[in-house]
Amino acid sequence: MSEQRYITFALGKGRLAEKTLELLEGIGITCEEMKDKKTRKLIFVNEELKLKFFLSKGPDVPTYVEYGAADIGVVGKDTILEENRRVYEVLDLGYGKCRMCVCGPASARELLQHHEMIRVASKYPNIAKDYFYNKKHQTVDIIKLNGSVELGPIVGLSDVIVDIVETGSTLKENGLEVLEEVCPLSARMIVNQVSMQMEQERIKNIINRLKEVI
Numbered sequence: 001m002s003e004q005r006y007i008t009f010a011l012g013k014g015r016l017a018e019k020t021l022e023l024l025e026g027i028g029i030t031c032e033e034m035k036d037k038k039t040r041k042l043i044f045v046n047e048e049l050k051l052k053f054f055l056s057k058g059p060d061v062p063t064y065v066e067y068g069a070a071d072i073g074v075v076g077k078d079t080i081l082e083e084n085r086r087v088y089e090v091l092d093l094g095y096g097k098c099r100m101c102v103c104g105p106a107s108a109r110e111l112l113q114h115h116e117m118i119r120v121a122s123k124y125p126n127i128a129k130d131y132f133y134n135k136k137h138q139t140v141d142i143i144k145l146n147g148s149v150e151l152g153p154i155v156g157l158s159d160v161i162v163d164i165v166e167t168g169s170t171l172k173e174n175g176l177e178v179l180e181e182v183c184p185l186s187a188r189m190i191v192n193q194v195s196m197q198m199e200q201e202r203i204k205n206i207i208n209r210l211k212e213v214i
């Protein structure tokens, strides 16, 4: 029999990765080395199961998976929508639940009703563009920010923002509110399109075992 090749996982750094490792542990896929918070290592191997794992910035996960540098990725639906890569989305993992919303001061609600030309700040310009142009048919000026997007309407950079809302406390503490919901979000598993054919058995087995514990 030919030597089994490694199946490689790309995990988005941070909270999602911790949850993902817990979930994988539940189906017997472990990687002790990766739990060591002090390590500077970037790639981890489970020789017994012929698996490799690496952590990357969330928005890079779909890139690694599209190019086949990783067979499987775990990342938020927000990133999948924003990056729009050619990958298969195979599983909703059910954690990291939050919503993509249009938010702003209550006074901005009216601006969303009359197709006015408004300024929209977001870390997710593609999601914002798709929502306003294709769903609402409203022409807007989209301004890309890299974080703390709630500042936009507060300092007068934009009328509204398109951003993730989880508990709603960031909005509340800054006098903003949800004006419209764009879509629900959660962590998803994505798979490289070629790997899905070539390693169908092993990958489907992982997906099916995960389905049982979700």
Ligand code: PRP
Pocket: 123, 146, 147, 148, 149, 150, 163, 164, 165, 166, 167, 168, 169, 170, 171
């Ligand atoms: C995210 C998001 C909101 C906040 C929402 O920001 O962009 O700002 O969390 O969470 P809440 O509804 O529970 O308050 P993150 O903490 O990732 O940092 P960032 O603003 O730098 O993107």
